[in-house]
Amino acid sequence: MSRSSQCDGGRWEMDANKRLSELSNGYQHAIVLLTAARAGVFAAMGRQAQPADALARRLGFDARALEIVLLALAADGIVTREDDGFRIHPDFAPLLLPDSPTTQDSILKHNYACMKRWMSLDEVLRTGRPASEPAALLPHEDMRNFICGMANISRLSSAEVAARVDLSGFRRMIDVGGGPATSSIVFCQKYPQLNCVVFDLPGPLRIAREEIARAGMDARIETRAGDYFRDELGEGFDLAYVSNIIHSMGPDDSLMLMRKCHRALTPDGTLLVKDFFLDDSRTAPNFAAFFSVNMLTGTAQGKSYTLRETQDLLARAGFGDFRHLDVAAASGLLIARKA
Numbered sequence: 521m522s523r524s525s526q527c528d529g530g531r532w533e534m535d536a537n538k539r540l541s542e543l544s545n546g547y548q549h550a551i552v553l554l555t556a557a558r559a560g561v562f563a564a565m566g567r568q569a570q571p572a573d574a575l576a577r578r579l580g581f582d583a584r585a586l587e588i589v590l591l592a593l594a595a596d597g598i599v600t601r602e603d604d605g606f607r608i609h610p611d612f613a614p615l616l617l618p619d620s621p622t623t624q625d626s627i628l629k630h631n632y633a634c635m636k637r638w639m640s641l642d643e644v645l646r647t648g649r650p651a652s653e654p655a656a657l658l659p660h661e662d663m664r665n666f667i668c669g670m671a672n673i674s675r676l677s678s679a680e681v682a683a684r685v686d687l688s689g690f691r692r693m694i695d696v697g698g699g700p701a702t703s704s705i706v707f708c709q710k711y712p713q714l715n716c717v718v719f720d721l722p723g724p725l726r727i728a729r730e731e732i733a734r735a736g737m738d739a740r741i742e743t744r745a746g747d748y749f750r751d752e753l754g755e756g757f758d759l760a761y762v763s764n765i766i767h768s769m770g771p772d773d774s775l776m777l778m779r780k781c782h783r784a785l786t787p788d789g790t791l792l793v794k795d796f797f798l799d800d801s802r803t804a805p806n807f808a809a810f811f812s813v814n815m816l817t818g819t820a821q822g823k824s825y826t827l828r829e830t831q832d833l834l835a836r837a838g839f840g841d842f843r844h845l846d847v848a849a850a851s852g853l854l855i856a857r858k859a
């Protein structure tokens with residue numbers, strides 16, 4: 521035991537041990553939650569209380585195993601235990617039920633796939649190479665969970681961007697790697713003069729077109745299939761939106777993409793880059809520091825960038841007049857003008 525722990529009656533050791541135990545056992549909570557989502561437990565529970573054995577029969581699961589998992593979910597407050605069985609806690613039902621408009625079902629299923637690749641971190645440490653293919657190129661179900669997961673998480677942050685940045689002066693936006701078109705839809709709903717082009721790979725764009733049609737936005741939002749590493753983005757846009765893209769690439773590719781945005785914009789055009797920015801210490805915010813590990817396991821060069829690094833990249837690509845906002849879901853928004 522160290523001298524300091526002897527001086528404070530072992531308090532330091534108790535506190536440090538508690539923290540170590542919380543961190544080292546944290547995987548258990550994530551695995552129980554994500555496995556239940558991935559296995560369709562919440563979808564099968566619906567809004568009713570369900571006895572564990574009846575639920576197990578419907579899902580084809582072992583009754584004892586499912587009951588132990590449901591009790592752990594109850595211990596974490598995700599479900600409640602009632603006389604007639606287990607029910608999703610009312611606070612979480614709108615987030616866990618797949619048919620709810622505020623569902624997080626797809627992002628939980630995507631996080632399950634991320635968790636599996638995080639388990640290869642020891643191999644990634646040895647090789648420096650990612651543990652899986654880029655998520656946008658994964659087999660059908662995993663790609664769908666990834667892209668629909670982006671819709672789950674970007675609904676709120678897109679609404680916040682639309683509320684805090686005045687987009688009423690823009691007519692034509694390129695949504696670079698726009699995935700399920702969530703941001704384009706949310707921006708067009710708020711700003712009736714705006715039209716958007718969602719640029720993405722062909723697979724994700726199939727989901728974008730479903731979402732655009734569901735929102736009744738076919739007349740105002742087009743899709744353009746392309747690969748931003750190979751193709752130009754188009755031209756004549758007065759606004760470019762690059763949300764959660766640069767963290768998937770290294771600095772050279774980020775610069776290349778920012779230059780493509782510069783070419784796609786009209787003189788005086790505006791660029792919005794949204795991402796999980798680190799501060800200059802690179803250790804905070806905590807979410808961004810860990811998101812960098814997510815990108816380490818899932819991409820060849822990706823990482824979380826600091827705001828300052830991103831601003832420097834944008835300046836090298838020909839942008840200036842920078843502004844920054846913190847937005848929902850641990851994100852930052854960097855606003856720049858084509859110089």
Ligand SMILES: C[S@@+](CC[C@H](N)C(=O)[O-])C[C@H]1O[C@@H](n2cnc3c(N)ncnc32)[C@H](O)[C@@H]1O
Pocket residue numbers: 656667670671674696697698699700702719720721724746747748749762763764765
């Ligand atoms: C993390 S998601 C972000 C989606 C959306 N911008 C948002 O913030 O919700 C990254 C997006 O980039 C797209 N993407 C990945 N590689 C691409 C490429 N080479 N060319 C075009 N889009 C690509 C993916 O399909 C996905 O939609």
